[in-house]
Amino acid sequence: MEKNVVSLRPETTVAEAARLLARHAFDGAPVLDKRDQLVGILTEYDLVSKSSAIHLPTFQMILKNLQVFRDDRSQFKNEVKELMSLTVKDVMNSDPLTLPDDATYQEVVAAFRDHHRVNPIPVINENRNVVGIVSRYDVLKPLREIM
Numbered sequence: 001m002e003k004n005v006v007s008l009r010p011e012t013t014v015a016e017a018a019r020l021l022a023r024h025a026f027d028g029a030p031v032l033d034k035r036d037q038l039v040g041i042l043t044e045y046d047l048v049s050k051s052s053a054i055h056l057p058t059f060q061m062i063l064k065n066l067q068v069f070r071d072d073r074s075q076f077k078n079e080v081k082e083l084m085s086l087t088v089k090d091v092m093n094s095d096p097l098t099l100p101d102d103a104t105y106q107e108v109v110a111a112f113r114d115h116h117r118v119n120p121i122p123v124i125n126e127n128r129n130v131v132g133i134v135s136r137y138d139v140l141k142p143l144r145e146i147m
Contacts (some may be wrong), residue, residue, distance in 0.1 A: 002133035007032045008042055010089035017042055017088050030122040030130050030138050031092050037128040040092035045117065046090065099123045101131045105142075108134055 006024055008017050008031045021029060021044065028043030097118050099111060111121055120135040 001134040003132045005030060005122075005130050006134050007130065008088050008092075009033075010039060010087060010092070012088045013089060013099065014047070014086045014091055018047055018056060021047075027119045027135065030133060031088055032130065036067070036130070037119055038096070038122055038124055038130050040089075040094040041096035041120075041122060042088050042092045043119070083114055097121055099134065102124045105139075112136055112139055 002083045006020065006029055007024065007070075008020065008029050010033065012020075017029070021027075021042075028046075030038055031040040031042055033039045049121055097111065097115055099108060099121050101123055103123065108121075112118070122130050123132040123134055125131050132142055
């Protein structure tokens with residue numbers, strides 16, 4: 001597991017969160033409240049499947065209605081303004097899969113096997129504080145070392 005966790009706050013804009021994920025080449029990041037307790041997770045899946053600045057169905061709608069937006073620029077500006085005002089809280093998964101800080105390697109592997117869309121998984125202590133994060137990449141590290 002990675003112990004140096006990069007996290008997000010619920011009030012962070014979706015645009016800034018997307019930049020952070022891209023900058024670090026992360027598939028997702030935990031969302032922490034002011035007490036540093038886990039309140040959710042934001043993943044690439046959330047960014048492309050929910051109402052976000054890079055929401056693919058919305059982008060398709062904009063392309064389809066480009067002529068309408070050309071004729072009424074104010075409507076386009078309002079749509080973009082609304083999308084850009086979304087925060088992490090608006091699109092995050094507020095009930096993320098987590099692992100306890102005493103999880104075994106076998107339990108981690110089982111979590112990824114049973115929940116194949118999930119990546120990464122926050123590792124939390126009894127107070128819901130994130131003590132690490134584990135990804136599929138982390139699970140495969142032992143195999144790379146053997147080879």
